[in-house]
Amino acid sequence: MITASDPRIGFVSLGCPQALVDSERILTQLRVEGYEIVGGYREAELVVVNTCGFIDEAVEESLQAIGEAMEENGRVVVTGCLGAKPQTILREQPRVLSVTGPQRYEEVMEAIHAHLPPRHDPHTDLVPPGGLKLTPRHYAYLKIAEGCNHTCSFCIIPSLRGKLASRPVGEVLREAQALLDTGVRELLVISQDTSAYGADSKYRPDLWQGQLLRTHVQDLARALGQLDAWVRLHCIYPYPHVDDLVDLMADGYVVPYLDVPFQHDSPKMLRAMRRPAHAENTLERIHRWRQRCPDLALRSTFIVGFPGETDEDFEALLTFLYEAQIDRAGCFRYSPVAGATANALDGAVPDRVKYERFETFMTVQAEISAARLAARVGRQVEVLIDEVDEEGAIGRTHWEAPEVDGRVFLDGLTELPEGTLLEAIITGSDEHDLWAEPTYGHL
């Protein structure tokens, strides 16, 4: 029970799902220690801002959030990726209480204790067993590793978050079970490179329910698939062992959804980007995956206008999109990030050309997505309901991840609780979304 004398903390969480999980961990610890989390700057006695520093826009957004918290509250603890460059923050906001980089949970708590001490003993029963979540109750991100061993030339994440450090498989599975016990129905497995999970610990075996499993994505996915939830794998690079993951999808252990950040198709561009697994014959692999698992949905991200990208490279990328029939794709115009090695590359692409390529990419991808979604009309599917408004329910099938992909609209279903899983038939589509009608009721 929260009392009037509990210290009150405001919390701003920015950035990617990895950062969101960091926020959840800090929030959970705060609640364990009896802090109250409040929604407004004015009611808070101190504000924590978890920042993002991935690209220039994210840095700008983080600095703005810190500025707003300073103006409205004045007692601000900063953490997260931008915190790895404290001078960027301190130059603009020299009076923040402390600045720490990502995953520095203990230091964040130390700073909070120093400036706003807890007022009573911990009561662990204040905290649900799965910890505090910033996602809706029915899905949760499951972070399996921190950091990354690659050196992609456009990316500074390894310098912000360090080398790959995988959590033991037993620990991840125990967290997954605790999440399911609190009502979670979908687990979103995240890390910077999920296919490399366990490589740092040489796939060290760990105990789960009396069995020894390897700290390896294959063992993890199979064990997660035996729990009662959808399991969705994010950030997979096309290493050879990904074929085994597609087998698990075909066999129903994990949802038939692969989030593979290809970024380009031209071998020259991939080399310049220093992408992992860039030597693989991607198209052939995709065709084999789809033969093995015809229902597979592929999500990816791409960069256009990377230094040295010619018209021919871009045309090759468009051809790849058509041939690979990527279900959903995000596209970024290349922008230099301070500290990235790609900044030293020759062949900068003018902004106008970047913009034109971006527009062309999005038009082509919309056409492909629309055709792939139209082909699903008439299919019987499971839909997990994310939200309900006055017009009806909005959910997702196995083929859509929350936040980044399209949605499924079930018009008129205004009484369903969020987190309901139901069977439905797809009745319509456009370039992003699906429409469906329920068939047999709730699962």
Ligand code: SF4
């Ligand atoms: S794989 Fe590349 S893009 Fe992804 S975090 Fe590692 S270095 Fe960055």
